[in-house]
Amino acid sequence: MDLLTMVIIAVVVILILAILVMMFNGLVVLQKRVDNAWAQIDVQLKRRADLIPNLIETVKGYAKFEKKVLTEVTKARTAMMNAKTPAKAARAENMLTSALKSVFAVAEAYPKLQASENFKALQEELATTENKIAFSRQFYNDSAMEWNTKISVIPTNIVASLAGMKKEREYFQVAEPEKKNVKVDMSDL
Amino acid sequence: MAADFYKQIASNKKKTYLLFLAFFLMIGVMAYVFSLVIELFYGIGFVFIFSIFGILTIVFAIVSYYKSDKIVTAVSGAKEAKYGQYKQLHNIVEELCIASGLPKPKIFVINDSAINAFATGRDPNHAVVCVTTGCLTRLTRAQLQGVIAHELSHIQNYDVRTMTIATVLVGMAILMSDMIIRMFWFGGFRGSSNNKGGAQIAIVIVVAIVAAIMTPIVANLIKLSISRKREFMADASAIKMTRNPEGLATALEAISKDTELLEAANKATAHLYISNPLKGRKIMFKGMFSTHPPLDLRIKALRGQL
Secondary structure, three states: OOHHHHHHHHHHHHHHHHHHHHHHHHHHHHHHHHHHHHHHHHHHHHHHHHHHHHHHHHHHOOOOOOHHHHHHHHHHHHHHHHOOOHHHHHHHHHHHHHHHHHHHHHHOOOHHHHHOHHHHHHHHHHHHHHHHHHHHHHHHHHHHHHHHHHOOOOOHHHHHHHOOOOOOOOOOOOOHHHHOOOOOOOOOO | OOOOHHHHHHHHHHHHHHHHHHHHHHHHHHHHHHHHHHHHHOOOHHHHHHHHHHHHHHHHHHHHHHOHHHHHHHHHOOEEOOOOOOHHHHHHHHHHHHHHOOOOOEEEEEOOOOOOEEEEOOOHHHOEEEEEHHHHHHOOHHHHHHHHHHHHHHHHOOHHHHHHHHHHHHHHHHHHHHHHHHHHHHOOOOOOOOOOOHHHHHHHHHHHHHHHHHHHHHHHHHHHHHHHHHHHHHHHHHHHHHOOHHHHHHHHHHHHHOOOOOOOOOOOOHHHEOOOOOOOOOOOOOOOOOOOOOHHHHHHHHOOOO
């Protein structure tokens, strides 16, 4: 082999190696992003749990406000803080969501409460927190999709199996009971 | 289906690449014609001057690109939005940053009752989003969310960079055609060492003049077409963020019914806004020369009716 051929082969080999490294790095970035996205969901859930005491305080001042509804919310929050398994946490979280909806549904009957600036600000805070929880789950799903796709398509799937990155990420699932319509209980008002 | 925003994003990306390809081809042709003319008229010195002008254009473009956020906000009279005063606006921006994975940009507000918004900045880490007070008072939360998602999409898709490159290319094309026309106007035949026939020279002259006149127009048309594709793409990316096409669609409907003119905008900044702020002014052949696609087309695309 003459010098020119050797140089060409060397360049081609280096190029291929560089491309493989870039693909591997891309996979690593995606994997970290999925991990981070999953962790961020809990951040938003905690934020909502922290807002609940404020809501109770603001609403309690309106003496005639239904005690039962407030108790439901507190119970749900406690259940969530104490939940030991992911399944229990998910159930408690569903309870909390429906309890919060009850509070706002009932509040519609109290015009003074509705008009209070504190309550309006709190409504906005809770609305944005619900949105943030939803969006963080959405972002997790989007990242999981990107990851699942990248480890399956050619040519990155070759690099992925060589590097042992074959595990697909599960999408965030909504529990079956929650898919049914949430019933707002106003029977004891 | 409104849900095929992935397809819309991909198709607009492809169209952008094709348009840039056309741009480069056109510039390549111009450069070739240019070199023929140089060979006929002048020596190599002109290429040197051309390179200087080209470099100056690029330097100017780079400076404006890096300072775009400060320049644009200063020109538009925008003020930074403090969290305490604009809580809902900050909340909405934060929500969408979570949905898209973008870092939170700086938020500015323009005091104007027209409904409009823009985004600028060279990359997501140096970005600015600006809305009018009209947006805050006249749009619902879902509509405002859609508008801001559109603006964040511009940042996410690096549209400021894309349009800066397009502007530089237009500048280069105009420079070249300008020089050709000047050479014919002021120069004379200095003769050449090659013995080219008279007919050949005449053909080159005619082609060169036609190219020189058409190039600025065609270059601008290409740039405006790129701008419109990026607008469609920003709409589709916004839906990917919010998963709520009706929010942005109804916001665009509200904008189309809005007769107020945004006073802070002018021709130089028009392309950055969500809806063409110059809509009131009379422009010839509005469609081709518009930086934005028509609002009803955008609304139809959002609802999957196109």
